[in-house]
Amino acid sequence: MARGWESKEIESQIDAAEAxxxxxxxxxxxxxxxxxxxxxxxxxxxxxxxxxxxxxxxxPRHRAMLQEALAHLDQRLAETE
Numbered sequence: 001m002a003r004g005w006e007s008k009e010i011e012s013q014i015d016a017a018e019a020x021x022x023x024x025x026x027x028x029x030x031x032x033x034x035x036x037x038x039x040x041x042x043x044x045x046x047x048x049x050x051x052x053x054x055x056x057x058x059x060p061r062h063r064a065m066l067q068e069a070l071a072h073l074d075q076r077l078a079e080t081e
Contacts, residue, residue, distance in 0.1 A: 040080045047073045 029037065047070065054066040 036080055040077065043073055043077050043080065047077070 050066055050069050050073065054063060054070070057063045057066055
């Protein structure tokens, strides 16, 4: 049983070392770039949620409102690029 724990510990250490190496290879982002990336991810999540609502929406006014929201999000996403 002890060998099982030892091998899991070694595997954990190897994974941690690989993660540190991957972190070194990743380009460093400025705080502004990180904020822009987080904002873009947030907008993409909002867009996906609204697309799902649009698929389920039946009332024409509600569908129109959701389509306008999608257009607005697309515009905001274009601004972040």
